[in-house]
Amino acid sequence: MRRGIWPRILILAALCLWLLPALALAASTRKVTSFQSQVVTEGRQTFLRIEIGMNGPIKDYEVKGDGILNPNRLTIDIDKAEKGDVRAEIPLDRKFAKTLRFLDTGKKLRITVGMQAPASDRNYRVYTLEKDRHAGKPHRLIIELYGEGGRRGHVSGLKGRTIVVDPGHGGSDTGAVGVGGLREKDITLEVASKVRDILENSGVKVVMTREDDRDVYGPTATDAQELQARVDYGNFTPNVDVFLSIHCDAFTSESSNGTSTFYYPKTWLDALLAQNLQEAMIEHGDRRDRGIHEARFYVCRHSTMPAALVELAFITNYVEGNLLADEDFQDEMAQGIAEGLANYFAASGT
């Protein structure tokens, strides 16, 4: 018995000695060395950017909204870090958040942000940046806070996808002409460009059938050549997940209004795509829900991947014509379309 125990104790002791340097290394904590916050405007988005500089790389951190009890509180726990010499409580631009607090919990540095609205992935973004010698910047934790309306131009769940965006009509084909001479081809390009921006910002490879006011095939093309040229963008690009055509509706009766989505059921995915796009557009645009329609639409039928054609609103209706020309409405519809795509991918499991 005795003989049996001693070697074990020796081994344990040796192990402890061997582990000591590692433990000491692990125990060396990062300290906060700088704090900076500023209101930033990028495009149509204004947000508060907080940069927390640290004297070493930030490896493990956890971000969470505090849920039911403290919905407006955003908490970030950084492993093996401590406050250092910065103030424990820092007031922020009240448009975005009230205060930011640092708290050493022993093992972790806890950062809490008192937001003006319940924390959700739409109104904040947290990420790290490496040390940048050229810019003279340390390792940083970045917290971006988006005020009312939330974060634009980004939708999660789309990274790595390839999507064809087809702005309806163009060039010699004006599409429908609505109130005040508003041309469908101009609106579809504007909204499609906004959709492209959001998708690219969200990690999507976007293929546009046209980037400006032109015929996709050529001004003298037949209708079939023109429509096929758009379809070819999808069919000849590898691994396209979705073909999306953006249009404005029109009708002889000016009272006709609302948003609809058309699809051709090549597989069950086409209807699922249409349904998700439609729901998100209604949520964001808040126009009359005309529903989704099965229809033998050229671009939907001839695309080899799931496809949908959205009709944003009626260019021939006075109220909706004005909305279609309004940048805020265009932004909402573009955001809705991007979210609809993300919801579709989540629902389809593809």
Add this chain to the structure above:
Amino acid sequence: MMNMTGKVVTAAMMASLLLLTAGCEETGKPGTSSKPSAATENPAPKLNTPVPTAPAVSGQTEVKLYFPNEAGDSLGSVKVSVPVEDKYTAAAKELVAGTKEPGLTAIFPKGVKVLSVKVEGNLATVDFSKELTHKFVGGSTGEQMLVSALVNTMTEFPEIERVLITVEGERIETIAGHLDTGEPFARPTGLVQ
């Protein structure tokens, strides 16, 4: 899939029309029996009242024409009297001429003419002048309503099951860049109540 489209009944009804093509022989042939005159369900306005027509004269026959409602989400019908000997072309011409029925709207572009209607087997080929595509006003909804109105009207004749649209004798791929009109359309079951 039905429970998705079922959300908007009229949408589903309209939808199936444009989907069905030549091969769909199971497609029902409503309207030839004693079905009541048409009008769609809500939200379409009630349009049951047929336009008063002259008492049936010999050599005349009554045909039912379909027109979109003002919201552009369903079809209503109107009865008119046409000469028996040229009933197909007459019906198409009456349709293109439009209606004054309250709540219903015209959908064919101004100036478009019906050049001919040929019936071979169960297929009617309706040939229009170039204004059909050149002067067309309407987006997806307009296009869908135009085709639905034409196909429903022509398939009221029991011998016609499919309708092909041509312009000056040629097949067209589309009217305004949405619907694929390269092949005939058939009437769906359930489009009109």
